Amino acid sequence: MGGSAMSIMLDDSEDQDSHIQCYDNDFYVAIMDEDLGRIDSISKKHGSNFIIKSRGAVQVIQTGPSILPLHLAACYRRVKSIKSLLSAGADPELRDNYGRNALHLAIISWPCIQNALPKSSSRFQAVVNSMQLRSEACLRILCDHGVDVNAEVKSQRHETALHLAVHYAALPAIHILASYGVEINAVDSAGMTALHMASGTLCRDIITSLIRLQADVHAVVTSSGNTPLHVAVMAATTRSTRTLDADTSCISELVKQGAVVDAVNKAGRTALQEACSWANEEMVDLLLRHGADVNRLTAAGESCLYLFLDHTANVRNGSLLAKLLGLTAPLTFYNRDWRLPYALRQPQFSKQRHQLLSMTQQPRSLQDTCRNHIYLMDSGGKSEELRRILPKRVYDFVFSCWETKHITFMTEDANTFNTGNFFGNPLPRPQYIAST
Structure with missing residues (x-):
């Protein structure tokens, strides 16, 4: 990797002690080989805080062709070289x-x-x-x-x-x-703690360790006001590759360690409301099991149902729509400004809008009221206990039989939806025929 002769160049415009450049690979080799005698010899002659600027094909993984000796040893885990360089005065x-x-x-x-x-x-x-x-x-x-x-x-x-x-x-x-x-609770420039970052990567081991080390589970990101629970739910909801068990275990761990399930961010939204906005049924079910309030409103008076219907892409999820229709009480589709969600303002959805609004004038059946009450009792993961207590027919009705009252946004022939996108801007898609 080069000869043993060394050529030293000084940068006259900077402090010479920290900008001596070694245009040879000798010191590089000594550090990589942990040749303590050679490291000591070079350090005594030139110090240990100068830049190694290698020639030829030598490249350091994290920094390129130029690097400080101690940085080189740290990048390549050269334990003995680190000790030697520190003893020689490396900063x-x-x-x-x-x-x-x-x-x-x-x-x-x-x-x-x-x-x-x-x-x-x-x-x-x-x-x-x-x-x-x-x-x-x-x-x-x-x-x-x-x-x-x-x-x-x-x-x-x-x-x-x-x-x-x-x-x-x-x-x-x-x-x-x-x-x-x-x-433990230091923040970066975005106002995120390490726990926020761990929640965003959905790594349960790291989340658990940080909390045990007194990481603040209630800390909020400066700009958004998101708690670690918000971050974890949005990460699980939006990432392309799903590993549901890992995602749910991270979120359950945060709640178990004291995260407030109905905490709101600066947009006035809870983690459940964010999950509904992205139509992630698994996250919605999980948060409901942990006691999240499906009828809590945002600062703008928007319900979980409203947030779901505010994105036309969400209407393809008929199962979640039916569940939110059943659980929302009182049933309303307007926000505080008497504005309908985006999907229901679209002309192609006029029939569905009429059907849904007519539901608000109809009293809820005693059967549906009891079903909703039992479903929401599932806070804390009591479904297995309820499975043992309730007759199978009743259990299936409570946890499986959610219907949209013959309301559908699907075409009769192509099984497709006019969905727009998640940000409320309609995409150029062919219109479909509304069916009952």
Whole structure:
């Protein structure tokens, strides 16, 4: 990787101690090979805070061809090299061109254990375990040396090391940082705590660990007012790949740890209202089981049913529509300004609008009232208990038989919907025939 001769260049416009550039691969090789004698020799001659600017094809994963010695050792988990460089006076607080110090780079380079193959060979698993142990050792050495565990990346996001640990799913790093006094509820420039970030990635292990480390489950994002529960529900609702069990377990964990299920954000919306707006029936059912109030109104006087019907794409979900029609009490389709939801204002939905509005003039049957009451008793996951108590016919009626009273938005011939998009702007689609 190059000869042993070194050429040193000084940048006259900057501090010479931190901008000596080594245009050779010798120091690079010494650090990567953990050649402590060579590291000590070069450090004594030139110090340990100069930039290694390698020649040829040498590239460092996280930084490119130029890097500080300590950053190189942190990126590649060279434990012995880190100890040697720190002993020689390397400054762990020095930043790279992206505003990151050695601590940040050690976390960014964390091995991605969660993507390891489930049936990997014992040899492969041993390699992965070794990488993680070395990453943990590097992090502890830097913390023992006094690096600021709460230092932010000097970038637009201002993430702390804890935010990075969550982003890179480095659970052991979270516990190590906590043991050295990291601020668990520190926020980035968007006002998000590490728990908000973990909720957005729907990682239950990290969510649970952060809460046990006193992360504030009630903290709100500065700009939106979203709690971790809001963030988790919207992440589960909007992401393209569904892993329902994992999503629901994260949300249930937040509620179990004290998240207020009916907390509102700056838009005046609860997590349930957000789930209804996106027509995610699984999330709606889950939040209802945890006691969310389906009849709570937003600041604009919008019900869950209103928010559902405010996006024409949602009308394809007849099951959720029927459930919201059945549970909403009193049944109304107007907001506080006496404005109908977007879908019901469309001329092609005039027949459905007439049918739905006529329902508000009809008294609800005793059977439906009892069914709704029993359904909403399912708070806290009592459905299995109710399954044992209730006759099967009654149980199926309560939890399975939701009907739209012969109201449908589907074409008779193509099984398609005139849906528009999620933001209320109609898309150019062919009109369909309304059917009863």
